[in-house]
Amino acid sequence: MALINLLTKKQIEVLQSYLNDDWKYLILNGAVRAGKTVIDNYLFLLELKRIKKLAEREKEPHPQYILAGYSSNSIYTNVISSIENQFGIVMNTDRHGHYHLFGIDIVPAYTGSVRGIGAIRGMTSYGAYINEASLATHEVFQEIVQRCSVGSARIICDTNPSTPTHWLKTDYIDNHDPKARIKAFSFTIDDNTFLSKDYVETLKAATPRGMFYDRSILGQWVTGDGIVYRDFDKETMLINEAPKNLEYYCGVDWGFAEGHENVITVFGDDPDTDITYLLDIYSSTGKYIDYWVDIAQQIQEKYGYGINFWCDSARPEYVSYFQQQGIQARNSDKSVMAGVEYCSSIIKLNKFRVLQSCAKPFLDDVYQYVWDPVKGVPKKEHDNVMDSFRYAVFNQHKKVDNQVFKNIYF
Template sequence: MSLGVVALSPKQERSIAESTARLNIWSGAIRSGKTIASLLRWLIYVANAPRGGSLVIVGKTADTIARNVFDPLMDPAITGPVSKRILFTRGAPTANILGRRVEIISSNDARSENRLRGMTCAGAYVDEATLIEREFWDQLLARLSVKGAKLFCTTNPDAPNHWLKRQFLDRAHELDLKHWHFTLDDNTALDPDYVASLKKEYTGLWYKRFILGQWVMAEGAIYDQWDPDLMVVDTLPPIERWLSVGVDYGTVNPFDAILVGVSVPDEQRKRRIYLASEFRYDSRKERRQLTDAEYSSKLTDWLDNIPDTYGPGTRGIRPQWLIVDPSAASFITQLHRDGYTPAMGNNSVIDGIRTVSNLISGDQLRVHRSVSGWLDEVGSYAWDDRKAEHGDDAPVKVDDHALDAARYALHTTQAVWAPMLEAA
């Protein structure tokens, strides 16, 4: 079978040739080449897979399966003429690969494992295995009952206590399992300047996991590269695009909203993200809870009265997006009544934290001194040690309302502002 023109590293070639175990796992850094190697091996397997059982591709969601699995599989630069023999429609429950029907199953919670019951599998490919619930994983392995059936999967590292590491990778010598660990430097096809930039952009936990591919515990301060002497400003530059307001909704807890803008390029032709202004209402301090209608009215008053001294065009501003805490359904309804078009915030906490962390470590974030809630919270924002001991990455849920508001505003709109920062 002739595959594409992509150049493979020695480690990629070796993993493809030697992945003959029942369980074959590629883990390690982002952009390290593990996914391409595993997908090419999966194609080889599908071409010769045992008959009499289903072939399955599993991922966290239908969107991640399409993006991480089928986009590269259907790229002629990667799979060559074979790409024409891969038939898939985004969102469809099945695909056709080399003439074989392949079931597509998303595993967004433990109940998803019910979809596997009764199935007999001849082979499976799992994207981002650490995001799969353990119950689903166990059910999938039980279904790989056809003689010669194999599983192929990829994952970025997680906490060292994660079940995939403790129960499988650490026991590879006891199981019919082969494992390949990749670092960023293992992908020799990457541009050296890109690799150098990526290494600078990730720090702390993210550097160890996504650059070095290490299974390490989250500990200490989350935004450990935050430098208030450098990153807190008293005046704003001209803002090229008023991007969003992020809202963390609270009734008993504080209600927090943060205005985000992207600056015009500076003398070094660099744009930055600015947290420009903040509205905060703490019902405990005020000794009065507000209704949704009152919050909406105060939000409007705040935007209408942001001082001109904050930057040209700030008074009466209406940013492009109003991103709201997805749990605040009643408040979102009220905003619609009041003429706004709110969007639900992306509440992938760890991904959102990584987005903010990358902005900080890449010197792409500035915060106006008036955004006092965020400035008060950022220094004490820390990982939860007790949860980390059980393999879960989670921040301590104390004094994080402004941080959550900014995370909604930044992570949800990343596809818009990221090209602007790159283009400067």
């Protein structure tokens, strides 16, 4: 079978560079679902075979190699499971949690925390494969680089874009010094010609405008610009009345002082249309926890007992007190970018409505909730209603939608 039937043109270009160019670092970066990890998984196997031959020549009985990723789950999902599905190769761990293939001891390293250094400190590695490299802490990345001290050791990376000031972009991808021997390839969604046209068109249409589109579709290293929820349209999304018998839930952002008020938002989902409705907002300063227990109980009386209250986990004593009072309070996943992207997507898809009766506090925040141009995340200003919105909507839909969402965006 011809190579063009197995790989995209961009993947073939990467493979040719792997085989023919002189490089120390091979970095694939760009859009989601563009085929970066697929080709890197193949190169990972080629590297293991190359190292096996090299170790045999050097009479090294125990060659080691680093397989790095944000977490054990991401390593398994993105690399190990994918290799098993792609190539039918089963990779099990030994009692140390290491993988073995072609006689190589493959040592997992988790890059999401500096604690990941512990797994590789002191080892000498014949190379490394770093998945989701932009999510790695700089300290762990540098430790991996330092561990790859065998003369012919090489490092393969793949990543989705982050901010243009990210160290991986400035120190590696944009480093054109020939002595650094860095080869970098940028992917767009259109580089993956094996994706169906319908899938690509739908993904493009569903991806929020601005930073999310530029990163996820075009593969660009950009930061946010302007308001976060730029697709929100008050002309079409403000309504006077919502349907009855929705699936209700709440978001809770704890606060007390002026400018950092406590907010509880109430939402309802229509299972027939998949539209999410913002129904009520309760906001105040200077109120103690018993006041908010009363509010939560009023919400239960109005919308039904047993509804979820997705809470800011920064005040565990408040969450616990809610629970003691018979309120179904839960700690929310506070992942900012994943939550913002999910909320942006339902707005982009025109699946979000706000009742006029509670529109003012929402509008006051949504039009002043803006990106930090340096950090590439929303500024911590005008964010009380926005945080409550994110806690509720992202977490309520996470169980149902998150695997699909992850498959699309990551």
